[in-house]
């Protein structure tokens with residue numbers, strides 16, 4: 725496992741779409757700004773980067789992975805825009821009544837213990853993978869699916885990175 729590689733070598737696809745689609749647009753907004761989203765990953769890894777400052781390898785890994793999540797955020801917000809949504813950091817809620825909910829950093833899984841920090845990051849990556857794999861099967865727009873497929877390569881790499889970091893002994 726190379727702990728200095730944070731994204732796949734494959735190029736990122738264009739964010740072209742077949743046409744406007746409200747359902748797909750809502751899915752992309754949720755990927756950007758839902759409870760477990762790219763914005764959540766950016767914000768959590770930023771905190772993790774700061775809180776782990778005495779563990780140089782871990783701290784720099786969080787900073788580098790945060791930047792990759794920012795690229796994903798940009799791709800999904802561009803898709804949301806092209807699919808017809810207003811690309812704010814918000815997502816559509818349907819129950820109890822339809823409304824738009826803005827993203828919030830209030831409920832991120834903040835932790836200060838190295839093992840717990842990494843376990844939370846791993847759980848976030850696995851949750852993202854499950855969502856993107858489901859969307860990849862359900863969405864019938866090749867442009868959207870190409871982005872999902874590419875982002876999945878990075879998230880799978882992040883799972884491997886966090887697993888490798890978890891197996892390392894805690895620095896003294």
Ligand SMILES: [Fe+2]
Pocket residue numbers: 765793849878879882
């Ligand atoms: Fe990731």
